[in-house]
Amino acid sequence: MTAYLQASGVDVSFGGLKALNDCGFTVQQGKITCLVGPNGAGKTTIFNVITGFLRPGAGSVSFKGQTLDGWKPQAIVAAGIARTFQNLRLFVDLTAIDNVLASMPAQTGEEPVAAIFRPFHVASAQRHRRVEALAILNRVGLIERANDFTRNLSYGEQKLLTIARVLATGAELILLDEPASGLSAGALDGVMALLRRLQDDGKTLLVVEHNTRVVQQIADDVLFLHQGHLMAQGTPEAIVNDPALAEIYFGGTI
Numbered sequence: 304m305t306a307y308l309q310a311s312g313v314d315v316s317f318g319g320l321k322a323l324n325d326c327g328f329t330v331q332q333g334k335i336t337c338l339v340g341p342n343g344a345g346k347t348t349i350f351n352v353i354t355g356f357l358r359p360g361a362g363s364v365s366f367k368g369q370t371l372d373g374w375k376p377q378a379i380v381a382a383g384i385a386r387t388f389q390n391l392r393l394f395v396d397l398t399a400i401d402n403v404l405a406s407m408p409a410q411t412g413e414e415p416v417a418a419i420f421r422p423f424h425v426a427s428a429q430r431h432r433r434v435e436a437l438a439i440l441n442r443v444g445l446i447e448r449a450n451d452f453t454r455n456l457s458y459g460e461q462k463l464l465t466i467a468r469v470l471a472t473g474a475e476l477i478l479l480d481e482p483a484s485g486l487s488a489g490a491l492d493g494v495m496a497l498l499r500r501l502q503d504d505g506k507t508l509l510v511v512e513h514n515t516r517v518v519q520q521i522a523d524d525v526l527f528l529h530q531g532h533l534m535a536q537g538t539p540e541a542i543v544n545d546p547a548l549a550e551i552y553f554g555g556t557i
């Protein structure tokens with residue numbers, strides 16, 4: 304059977320440092336897979352490889368049986384994989400809805416020529432896009448913030464907006480880099496509920512997460528990365544209760 308997402312033998316070096324060392328794993332369609340491991344384990348680096356921001360020195364990534372090797376980030380988004388960044392990378396001087404609109408795939412009618420010769424078509428396409436953007440903001444719980452400037456949103460709301468932007472791409476496989484970090488307990492519950500709703504919508508999620516409570520509550524499958532290599536894979540219970548992994552992760556207590 305073809306794996307949904309498969310990384311195999313991935314090496315990435317920064318100077319003398321091996322950030323990824325023969326890194327390989329699979330992600331199953333429709334699941335929430337959490338990627339855990341100590342700081343510097345290579346979690347963000349493997350995201351960068353999967354999404355085409357970084358070319359590995361060796362190894363490959365395939366999605367639904369098709370290699371992504373050498374693909375540019377935009378081509379990978381078009382193939383159905385999109386990600387958030389640890390540092391949010393939002394347009395803080397734009398409104399929430401404009402951040403979502405900026406992530407939607409370009410449509411005909413955006414060219415000035417079409418706007419002149421087919422103005423009604425263009426206006427209707429733009430209205431349609433706004434309706435779609437509002438539906439996405441509603442999905443993540445930000446509908447009431449649609450017209451607010453992003454810089455005025457709380458940190459938790461800005462994190463939700465990064466997820467809205469990923470949804471706007473239409474991607475089916477969503478990579479989230481620490482979606483729960485820095486959130487209050489209430490905001491955390493909101494994000495966990497949202498991730499489950501996205502799973503119900505048919506999305507596949509690969510999530511870097513440090514909070515073991517979050518991992519235990521949302522993960523179907525856990526990948527444990529250590530020194531750039533997949534050290535273990537299993538259910539949240541198996542990974543969290545493994546004393547050897549706890550020692551690596553937290554120096555003894557998980």
Ligand SMILES: Nc1ncnc2c1ncn2[C@@H]1O[C@H](COP(=O)(O)OP(=O)(O)O)[C@@H](O)[C@H]1O
Nearest residue numbers: 317320322340341342343344345346347348349
């Ligand atoms: N652009 C870079 N240049 C040099 N070293 C890097 C770069 N990106 C990551 N690293 C190093 O690679 C290792 C893995 O980093 P990263 O993937 O960010 O870890 P994680 O996300 O698991 O905390 C770390 O030692 C980090 O310092």
Ligand SMILES: [Mg+2]
Nearest residue numbers: 346347348389
């Ligand atoms: Mg990281």
